[in-house]
Amino acid sequence: MKEIRELYNKRGEKMNQSNLRPPTINLTPKEYKEITQRISPKPKVLKNVIMAFLVGGLICSFGQILINFYMNYTGLSKIAAQMAGTASLILLGALLTGLGVYDKIVKIGGAGGIVPVTGFANSMVSPALEYKREGYVFGVGGKLFTVAGPILVYGIVTSIIVGISYSIINWF
Amino acid sequence: MVSKKVGNQTVVFQNPPIVLSGYNVVGPKEGEGPLKGSFDKVLADTYDGEKSWEKTEAKMLETAMREVVNKANVPLVSVDYILAGDLLNQIISSSFAARQIGLPFIGLYGACSTMALSTALGAVLIDGGFASKVICSASSHHDTAERQFRLPTEQGNQRAMYAQWTVTGAGSLLLGNSGAGPKVTSATFGRVIDYGETDTNNMGAAMAPAIADTIINHFSDLNRQPDYYDLIATGDLGSIGLQLVLEILNKSGTKTGINFTDCGVMIFSPKQDTHAGGSGCGCSAVVLTGHILKKIISGELKKILLIGSGSLHSSTSSLQGESIPAIGHAVSIEA
Structure with a gap:
């Protein structure tokens, strides 16, 4: 020994x-x-950055086209048109997730597919689809936020911290 | 009584159990891969008419268990035990499949090393005189494994270049104490080895030291050299893990040659974009019961060594920051 x-x-x-x-x-x-x-192979950073820029840029440009469309053709105010544009993108993201296309877009685009609001829709719809078999209460209800949960928690916490800091700075 | 145990970790069978038949079922992606000609059944889609992927996996495993017995042309009631395992929590695929068959069932968990483990234990039962025929099985399903270990299947993400793709497949061997066929001649049960890898995407790196340990022990216990075998196949190390295991073996004084390969590397072609290759219990199960067994029967291969590789972490342990312990079990099959 x-x-x-x-x-x-x-x-x-x-x-x-x-x-x-x-x-x-x-x-x-x-x-x-x-x-x-x-x-172990390293990720191809340059290629990934370029693809993220292109895919993310395309999604956001399409969002801008939607906003302009709502403003010019449906007579919505700027703020309402922005809301409608965001809602349309969420609908599109959810639809493409259900059709099994969105994960392929993210495979190519990486963060360019995750960061826009369509990526948020994907992170909500994919658990809903995944856990539907486990029932509407404990499956869909309980596990809906498995992916988006952390984003919401830390997004809201950060916004509270920023909000409080902003009002403290404004005091002086 | 003569001991069948040789050296530190190896058993040599006195009356080597015979591989009476092999049968496998794979998913569509595996059915398009380089080994497509060696599979008995290829599913048209990943559901195969079931409502959930979990049900599909249990059904694939049940098919593999039933058909391996049919193929050997023996009655199901003459089989003494089913030895099987899979990756899902509480090994539900295996238990649910065994529920449909009704034979005594010994559930195993060796993660992705399960096929080698069930074959080794099945051979032990037969050579020990505790059984005359046993079914040795293992299964995995890409989508059930993704759901349990990673993210929802439709969730968009970019997989690491060293990540592997869980194989959808189930494989069974029927071992018997009499008849004609290749023989299971020895088995080396592995130790749990942990070299500190914490990245659950880099399973090959987590498992390579355990596999190297089992290989080194197998050869030193039996006083053999790697050139004794026509083929030495690791279970599911993937391309990165295979490179690592060769590097470890070379540094530790074991000569490696072109007879070293990996089931995860064989099952997918680089064009299929799985990154580092296949993984999962089903990977070594379908390659052993398909490609390798067919080559042994046709006489192309005479002596093979399969080292099933399993990483023994859970999604909880890896989230808690634990490193990944791994194990390798080896079985030798000779014509």
């Missing part, structure tokens, strides 16, 4: 109860981590 312990000490590792025998692998976890990092 003592000799085995020394072998592990030499490798800079603690011998725990599971190591009853000398190590078979001639690598320490630290060395292994370095090899893993060298071998």
Whole structure:
């Protein structure tokens, strides 16, 4: 036992109860981590950034087209047209999620597909579809916010902090 | 009584159990892959007429269990046990499939190493004289695994380049104590090894040390060299994990050659955009019962070693920041 312990000490590792025998692998976890990092492929940052810009830009431009359409052809005020444009994008995001298309858009566009409001619709509709089999109360109701929950929690918390800071600054 | 255990971790069977037949069912994506000719049944879609993917997985496994017995042309009642496992919580696919069949059932959890584990234990039961025929099975389904371990299936996200794609498939072997066919000659049960990987997308990296450990022990226990086998296939390390295991083996003094491969690398072509290859219990199950078994029967391969690779984390443990422990079980099959 003592000799085995020394072998592990030499490798800079603690011998725990599971190591009853000398190590078979001639690598320490630290060395292994370095090899893993060298071998594992890295994401293609430049390509991903460009695709996110194009896909996100396309979605937002389409949103702007919708807003202009509502303002010029339906006689809505600017604020109402912006609301209607957002609602239309949410509808579109939800529809494309149901048709099984939206996840393919995000696969190409990455954050460009996630950040616009269509991505938010996707994060609400996909759990709803996924958990429908588990019933409307504990399935859809209980798990609807599994993806969007953290976004809402931290979005609302951040907005409260910003709001309070803003009013404190305005005091002085 | 002569001990059948050799060395630290290996058992050598005195009356090697015989592989009477193999049967598998796969999903549509696997059916388009490079091994498409080796599968017994390819589903047209991932639901196969069921209301949920969980039901589909249990049905695939049931089909694989029933058909493997039919293929060997023996009555179902002559089978003593079903040994099976899958990835879902409480191994529901296996239990639900066994419910439909009505034979004594031994549920196993070895994560993605389950096919090698069920084959090894089935062989132990037969060589020990506790059974004359056993069904050894494992299954996984891409969409049930995604739902349990990752995100809703329609949720848009970009998978890491080193991530793997869970195979939709179920495979069964029927082992018996008499008859003709390839033989299960030895098995090495693995130890749980953890080299500290915490990224659940990089399963290959998490599992490679455990697989290397089992391979090294297998060869030292049996005093063999890797060139003893025509094919040494790891379960579902994927392309990154396979590179890592070869690197570990080379650094640890085990010579590796072109006979090393991985079921996860074999089952999908790079064109299918799965990134690092296939994973899941079904991966090694369908490659073993399909491609590999057919090559052994045709005489192209004489001696093979399958090392099932399983990562033993849960979605809770990884969210709590625990590293991923892994295990490898090896079985050798010889013509």
